[in-house]
Amino acid sequence: MMLNLFHLTVLSFISSLKEETLPVAEFVNKSVKWITEKFSWFFDPIKNDFGDKLEDFADMLAEIPPSIVIVLVVLIAFFITGKKFGLATFSLVGLLFIYNQQLWEELMLTFTLVLVASLISVIVGIPVGILMSKSNLAENIIKPILDFMQTMPAFVYLIPAVAFFGIGMVPGVFASFIFATPPVVRFTNLGIRQVSKELVEASDAFGTTGSQKLFKVELPMAKTTIMAGVNQTVMLSLSMVVIASMIGAPGLGREVLSALQRANAGTGFVAGLGIVILAIIIDRITQNLNKESA
Amino acid sequence: MPVIKVNNLSKIFGKKTKEAQKLLDEGLKKEEILEKTGCTVGVNRASFEVEEGEVFVIMGLSGSGKSTLVRLLNRLIEPTEGDVEIDNENLAKMNKDDLRKVRREKMSMVFQKFALFPFKTVLENTEFGLEVQGINKEERSKKAKEALELVGLGSFIEQYPSQLSGGMQQRVGLARALANDPEVLLMDEAFSALDPLIRKDMQDELLDLQEKMQKTIIFITHDLDEALRIGDRIALMKDGSIVQIGSPEEILINPANDYVEKFVEDVDRSKVLTAENIMKRPETVDIDKHGPRVALERIREQGLSSIYVVDRSRNLKGYVTADDVSDAKKQEKKDLKEILRTDMPTVEKDTSIQEIFDIIHDASVPVAVVEDGKLRGIIVRGAVIAALANGNEVNGDDA
Numbered sequence: 001m002m003l004n005l006f007h008l009t010v011l012s013f014i015s016s017l018k019e020e021t022l023p024v025a026e027f028v029n030k031s032v033k034w035i036t037e038k039f040s041w042f043f044d045p046i047k048n049d050f051g052d053k054l055e056d057f058a059d060m061l062a063e064i065p066p067s068i069v070i071v072l073v074v075l076i077a078f079f080i081t082g083k084k085f086g087l088a089t090f091s092l093v094g095l096l097f098i099y100n101q102q103l104w105e106e107l108m109l110t111f112t113l114v115l116v117a118s119l120i121s122v123i124v125g126i127p128v129g130i131l132m133s134k135s136n137l138a139e140n141i142i143k144p145i146l147d148f149m150q151t152m153p154a155f156v157y158l159i160p161a162v163a164f165f166g167i168g169m170v171p172g173v174f175a176s177f178i179f180a181t182p183p184v185v186r187f188t189n190l191g192i193r194q195v196s197k198e199l200v201e202a203s204d205a206f207g208t209t210g211s212q213k214l215f216k217v218e219l220p221m222a223k224t225t226i227m228a229g230v231n232q233t234v235m236l237s238l239s240m241v242v243i244a245s246m247i248g249a250p251g252l253g254r255e256v257l258s259a260l261q262r263a264n265a266g267t268g269f270v271a272g273l274g275i276v277i278l279a280i281i282i283d284r285i286t287q288n289l290n291k292e293s294a
Numbered sequence: 295m296p297v298i299k300v301n302n303l304s305k306i307f308g309k310k311t312k313e314a315q316k317l318l319d320e321g322l323k324k325e326e327i328l329e330k331t332g333c334t335v336g337v338n339r340a341s342f343e344v345e346e347g348e349v350f351v352i353m354g355l356s357g358s359g360k361s362t363l364v365r366l367l368n369r370l371i372e373p374t375e376g377d378v379e380i381d382n383e384n385l386a387k388m389n390k391d392d393l394r395k396v397r398r399e400k401m402s403m404v405f406q407k408f409a410l411f412p413f414k415t416v417l418e419n420t421e422f423g424l425e426v427q428g429i430n431k432e433e434r435s436k437k438a439k440e441a442l443e444l445v446g447l448g449s450f451i452e453q454y455p456s457q458l459s460g461g462m463q464q465r466v467g468l469a470r471a472l473a474n475d476p477e478v479l480l481m482d483e484a485f486s487a488l489d490p491l492i493r494k495d496m497q498d499e500l501l502d503l504q505e506k507m508q509k510t511i512i513f514i515t516h517d518l519d520e521a522l523r524i525g526d527r528i529a530l531m532k533d534g535s536i537v538q539i540g541s542p543e544e545i546l547i548n549p550a551n552d553y554v555e556k557f558v559e560d561v562d563r564s565k566v567l568t569a570e571n572i573m574k575r576p577e578t579v580d581i582d583k584h585g586p587r588v589a590l591e592r593i594r595e596q597g598l599s600s601i602y603v604v605d606r607s608r609n610l611k612g613y614v615t616a617d618d619v620s621d622a623k624k625q626e627k628k629d630l631k632e633i634l635r636t637d638m639p640t641v642e643k644d645t646s647i648q649e650i651f652d653i654i655h656d657a658s659v660p661v662a663v664v665e666d667g668k669l670r671g672i673i674v675r676g677a678v679i680a681a682l683a684n685g686n687e688v689n690g691d692d693a
């Protein structure tokens with residue numbers, strides 16, 4: 001009897017929950033609107049000036065004769081892998097293929113986006129990671145934020161990005177920054193916390209200041225781990241740059257998107273292949289950057 | 295003058311340290327305190343002084359608080375209570391900047407697992423303390439090279455730690471600590487990670503270095519043999535407290551309590567006791583003053599079969615046997631020189647009993663203990679055997 005009554009109450013409570021939806025979505029909408037309006041003094045210059053700069057940079061890259069770029073990349077690939085021919089050959093063939101497919105300009109745009117987005121991620125991410133490693137409080141606050149940033153579907157960032165920065169390259173960089181920064185933060189934190197207790201003690205015992213300890217012991221010790229984080233960040237920002245084509249970010253991603261809209265499997269495949277080639281070259285080069293320093 | 299004075303120094307790990315210290319002072323045991331308060335006693339009211347140039351060994355079983363104590367000395371661990379004075383400055387109450395200065399200039403530490411920086415070369419590792427002080431490249435490289443020469447690694451400066459053996463790595467650790475020219479060296483189980491043979495080499499080397507440098511060394515070990523070999527004084531720890539401080543002999547011969555005695559029991563005494571501990575006062579005759587007649591008299595008096603011969607300043611000249619002496623007397627010879635024999639076994643004061651045992655086996659006369667050519671004592675076979683069998687019955691007579 002009692003149990004039955006209890007059961008009923010719970011049921012009616014649960015069904016009543018549906019009657020009125022918590023206005024979370026509304027709240028977010030309002031917030032985004034509010035932020036967009038109040039901070040337009042901040043967003044607008046970024047939208048315009050920074051956007052122009054990005055395009056200038058991409059144009060500049062595109063103006064360098066492709067032959068020079070290809071030779072340069074091949075040389076870097078050759079030396080960074082310890083004078084092996086594998087990656088160098090792959091880069092040569094891959095880049096020539098992209099050139100042949102009339103996608104060179106798109107490649108330069110995509111590269112610009114990845115470069116700028118991951119640079120910003122790394123420049124912001126490493127100091128945040130250091131802060132996190134030095135303070136348990138900071139770690140406890142930042143960790144859930146990182147989880148949120150990483151698990152929220154990437155498309156969701158596109159919406160406020162457009163609100164803040166309009167369409168084009170800048171919102172692409174913004175969305176990519178949010179999506180791709182967590183790994184470098186996490187790995188920096190992890191790398192520093194992993195430095196053995198004896199080494200930290202040795203540093204302290206010789207009378208290092210906080211910053212001496214950081215720069216002379218902790219960062220060099222954590223370097224390999226941090227570089228692994230950088231590599232992941234670069235890869236994520238590349239994948240985000242493709243998604244960002246949906247909000248008008250130019251480059252290889254846009255080719256894929258327009259192929260999709262026209263159901264053209266062939267051009268979609270070719271542009272997709274271009275992204276794969278770029279990804280492999282960037283990935284191997286950043287990985288070897290790591291090995292070399294280890 | 296003491297370089298380090300430790301007074302009433304305590305470290306309790308955990309939250310309720312006040313309560314734990316109170317219970318501890320009421321005489322509760324370490325385990326009881328852990329149960330009641332959740333606090334671990336690291337060090338309990340330790341007090342001692344370390345003299346300049348002394349090798350002060352802190353010894354105890356695992357978990358007895360040795361590492362905690364040594365880290366309290368340079369405040370890698372914050373004390374719960376008590377004072378640490380170095381050159382009459384209280385380290386425990388010092389501000390961060392002063393503390394850093396002390397760590398840079400007065401104390402260096404050598405670690406059990408070496409704690410070398412793997413991304414730095416041997417030279418760069420050794421320079422670390424100087425680099426931290428902001429000393430210019432040229433000077434610090436000069437000082438670091440000197441320190442590396444001192445530990446015999448002068449030709450390995452461009453190697454990385456991973457390219458060196460354990461013993462060599464710890465030499466780098468030692469050089470890094472010495473490069474600063476500190477007053478005090480803190481060594482936490484510095485040789486424990488090395489295999490026994492290399493460990494002994496390192497102990498010898500440390501003693502050699504110490505002869506040259508005369509640093510104040512605080513050396514942690516859980517190994518009594520090591521403590522006895524290198525310590526001028528030894529402090530024994532149990533459950534965070536110091537239970538006895540004394541010279542190696544004092545610790546061995548008069549253990550303060552059962553705990554110390556147990557600790558001491560399984561040491562091979564023959565490694566520790568030396569000629570000095572078991573020699574006795576020698577009967578002698580003076581080669582310049584005495585002839586066969588006096589010699590014979592003394593031999594008869596003491597019931598000996600031979601007697602050692604010295605000169606006026608106790609320089610050992612040789613020995614004469616009872617038979618030779620009585621013959622010489624019959625032939626009315628005046629001088630002992632004619633019958634002097636010089637094939638006696640001799641040892642130094644610090645020769646170990648084990649070595650003496652091997653020598654005395656084949657000897658027909660007692661072993662002579664000499665120091666700079668002067669006779670200091672003699673050792674008879676019985677004393678060696680007694681000492682090997684049971685250290686308590688050593689003959690402590692002085693020469």
Ligand SMILES: Nc1ncnc2c1ncn2[C@@H]1O[C@H](COP(=O)(O)OP(=O)(O)OP(=O)(O)O)[C@@H](O)[C@H]1O
Nearest residue numbers: 307334335336355356357358359360361362363516
């Ligand atoms: N950071 C810490 N937090 C809590 N308890 C600690 C901490 N460090 C040491 N202890 C405890 O303090 C006691 C003394 O430890 P300590 O490391 O000083 O012993 P030790 O004599 O150096 O032992 P070992 O020979 O194993 O190195 C132990 O009971 C240990 O568990």
Ligand SMILES: [Mg+2]
Nearest residue numbers: 360361362483
């Ligand atoms: Mg220890």
